[in-house]
Amino acid sequence: MKKTLCLALLALTASVPRIHATxxxxxxxxxxxxxxxxxxxxxxxxxxxxxFQAGFTPTTFNLDLWAAHWISGGSVGYYDPSTAEWQxxxxxxxxxxxxxxxxxxxxxxxQQTGAERNWLLVSDPSWFVMPNDSSDPSLYFFSFSExxxxxxxxxxxxxxxxxxxxxxxxxxxxxxxxxxxxxxxLALLVAAAWRRNRRC
Amino acid sequence: xKPTSLLFLAAAGAASLLPASSSGETTVSLPPAGMxxxxxxxxxxxxxxxxxxxxxxxxxxxxxxxxxxxxxxGLVGPALIAGEKYYAEITDxxxxxxxxxxxxxxxxxxxxxxVVLDLTSASFSTMNGLPPDGLVGARCVLxxxxxxxxxxxxxxxxxxxxxxxxxxxxxxLHIDGLLRLxxxxxxxxxxxxxxKVVDERNRVIPRDAGLLLQLKSGxxxxxxxGDVRTHAFRINLKSSEQPFATGFPLDMSPLQLGASxxxxxxxxxxxxxxxxxxxxxxxxIFNPSTGVFENYYLRADGLTWAKKNVPGNFTSEAIxxxxxxxxxxxxxxxxxxxxxxxxxx
Numbered sequence: 001m002k003k004t005l006c007l008a009l010l011a012l013t014a015s016v017p018r019i020h021a022t023x024x025x026x027x028x029x030x031x032x033x034x035x036x037x038x039x040x041x042x043x044x045x046x047x048x049x050x051x052f053q054a055g056f057t058p059t060t061f062n063l064d065l066w067a068a069h070w071i072s073g074g075s076v077g078y079y080d081p082s083t084a085e086w087q088x089x090x091x092x093x094x095x096x097x098x099x100x101x102x103x104x105x106x107x108x109x110x111q112q113t114g115a116e117r118n119w120l121l122v123s124d125p126s127w128f129v130m131p132n133d134s135s136d137p138s139l140y141f142f143s144f145s146e147x148x149x150x151x152x153x154x155x156x157x158x159x160x161x162x163x164x165x166x167x168x169x170x171x172x173x174x175x176x177x178x179x180x181x182x183x184x185x186l187a188l189l190v191a192a193a194w195r196r197n198r199r200c
Numbered sequence: 201x202k203p204t205s206l207l208f209l210a211a212a213g214a215a216s217l218l219p220a221s222s223s224g225e226t227t228v229s230l231p232p233a234g235m236x237x238x239x240x241x242x243x244x245x246x247x248x249x250x251x252x253x254x255x256x257x258x259x260x261x262x263x264x265x266x267x268x269x270x271x272x273x274g275l276v277g278p279a280l281i282a283g284e285k286y287y288a289e290i291t292d293x294x295x296x297x298x299x300x301x302x303x304x305x306x307x308x309x310x311x312x313x314x315v316v317l318d319l320t321s322a323s324f325s326t327m328n329g330l331p332p333d334g335l336v337g338a339r340c341v342l343x344x345x346x347x348x349x350x351x352x353x354x355x356x357x358x359x360x361x362x363x364x365x366x367x368x369x370x371x372x373l374h375i376d377g378l379l380r381l382x383x384x385x386x387x388x389x390x391x392x393x394x395x396k397v398v399d400e401r402n403r404v405i406p407r408d409a410g411l412l413l414q415l416k417s418g419x420x421x422x423x424x425x426g427d428v429r430t431h432a433f434r435i436n437l438k439s440s441e442q443p444f445a446t447g448f449p450l451d452m453s454p455l456q457l458g459a460s461x462x463x464x465x466x467x468x469x470x471x472x473x474x475x476x477x478x479x480x481x482x483x484x485i486f487n488p489s490t491g492v493f494e495n496y497y498l499r500a501d502g503l504t505w506a507k508k509n510v511p512g513n514f515t516s517e518a519i520x521x522x523x524x525x526x527x528x529x530x531x532x533x534x535x536x537x538x539x540x541x542x543x544x545x
Contacts, residue, residue: 027364029363047395075395089394
């Protein structure tokens with residue numbers, strides 16, 4: 001049933017002609033990416049503009065799940081350490097992936113998976129999704145600002161420094177909040193059954 | 201944007217077309233030429249390029265097979281410049297209007313009367329294979345493709361580059377259903393897409409497509425000069441939304457484009473009309489005043505073109521601009537679509 005539904009959705013997606021779309025572009029030429037606040041990275045990083053699936057909260061305890069829950073247009077941008085140049089873009093044909101008003105995040109990484117990885121995740125309240133109208137070939141430009149906050153790593157906007165954090169903690173064993181709820185619910189059921197059995 | 205001014209359009213007079221000689225001596229025949237000037241304010245400005253670059257090589261074909269055209273005489277290779285992109289266009293005969301991308305390096309290496317073609321689906325060739333008939337004896341012209349690196353020279357003052365896409369002059373091209381931005385870097389030579397490091401200076405702007413110029417550095421004057429196409433223009437229409445340019449330096453109407461239901465055509469290549477705009481074949485024309493595309497659709501009678509939310513019949517109105525950005529949404533593909541010249545010589 002699930003497979004049939006997936007195939008039907010795939011067929012539906014394939015039959016819808018793509019249309020010209022809204023482009024969101026992130027760029028910055030001031031901010032130096034460092035690995036400890038002082039030492040600039042000399043290797044390039046990849047950038048993606050996107051957001052996590054609704055209901056998923058990225059934490060240091062579920063780092064291994066970030067990539068699976070990350071939504072982006074598939075376009076990979078870059079941070080060039082030789083010029084401190086950041087550029088990434090995301091093209092959206094409609095608002096099915098991101099609802100209007102949703103805030104984008106910027107994810108910088110040397111690798112998304114693997115043992116030795118360094119990440120920076122930032123967002124800004126001014127980086128939000130617009131109505132992607134098929135008759136509106138608009139370009140929206142984003143950059144770091146005083147409002148930009150780091151959700152992983154850190155950003156010192158006034159000193160034009162962004163700092164990655166190691167993302168090497170493997171935490172698959174740590175359940176997500178929804179799992180905690182499930183466990184708590186099961187525990188309540190067991191307790192209720194135990195009390196009923198004791199009365200009989 | 202001020203209206204485009206046609207300063208000089210020699211096509212109407214065809215003054216340069218010489219009569220054929222009856223004594224058998226060689227007759228030099230030059231195509232009519234023209235010049236178009238437009239004043240462009242800063243912002244998003246729609247453009248297309250209906251005038252042709254100069255002929256690089258012209259002659260009569262002796263053969264065409266595989267991926268090679270062979271002229272009856274002359275040396276093609278020495279006429280080409282390594283690294284540049286060219287196309288061959290058939291200008292008469294049953295294949296009039298067909299265009300084929302040229303593989304520059306192998307053609308230069310051959311150094312004879314042959315032209316090696318790129319007929320892959322990734323090319324801008326209007327056919328993906330040479331037909332067995334129709335090429336021998338046809339007139340064929342080689343011209344340079346228009347590429348991004350040639351754009352700055354068309355403007356006065358020239359386009360201004362910047363490493364920030366937000367500050368640089370750039371263009372949005374409609375590629376595979378999406379508008380993609382390419383911008384000029386601060387070296388004034390390199391073109392890039394935001395977030396990518398590939399140099400796109402040699403990216404071709406197809407003859408059958410317009411673009412949106414993003415002028416960040418201020419007002420410019422655009423000057424287009426070149427030959428006027430005097431033969432039919434071929435477009436491979438797809439069953440999707442696609443860029444559309446007429447190939448001629450005159451605004452044209454749907455009627456002139458043959459954009460109507462024709463029962464004589466096979467059903468699977470006909471124009472599709474509907475009183476539901478979303479289901480009809482539609483021209484989307486960018487209006488620089490409003491910054492949006494305005495939709496004209498073919499009504500259910502198969503003849504009348506209407507503008508969405510505006511009363512009137514636009515069938516005979518020259519709504520498709522010679523210099524503009526037009527998108528065409530078609531229900532049916534048509535791999536043999538031809539636009540005839542909107543003038544007579």
